[in-house]
Amino acid sequence: MSKSTGKNDPTDFPEFAVRAEVICRFFSPPLASSTFYDFVNKGKIVRSKGIRGFFKLNDSLRRLGLREVPNLSSTPSSAVTRIKLAPIDSTDPVPPNSG
Secondary structure, three states, X not given: OOOOOOOOOOOOOOOEEEOHHHHHOOOXXXXXXXXXXXXXXXXXXXXXXXXXXXXXXXXXXXXXXXXXXXXXXXXXXXXXXXXXXXXXXXOOXXXXXXX
């Protein structure tokens, strides 16, 4: 069996949750807000589940036909948050008191 190599297939790059402005800066000139949300409605730009106002950077770049970013230093902005699911899935919602 051959493995699918479609442009929407996941890769080994980590996923980052970013605000709309970060994705818009990957374009020159930057995307207008209305164009950005047209891409969201068409499924080209993917919302991060559980984090209001953030979008999946590498998944969105892959769907838009752009190169994914392997780390934070190659992004055009420092306003990027790495998605870490382990703390969200922990059974203890309150971290132990370190004081």
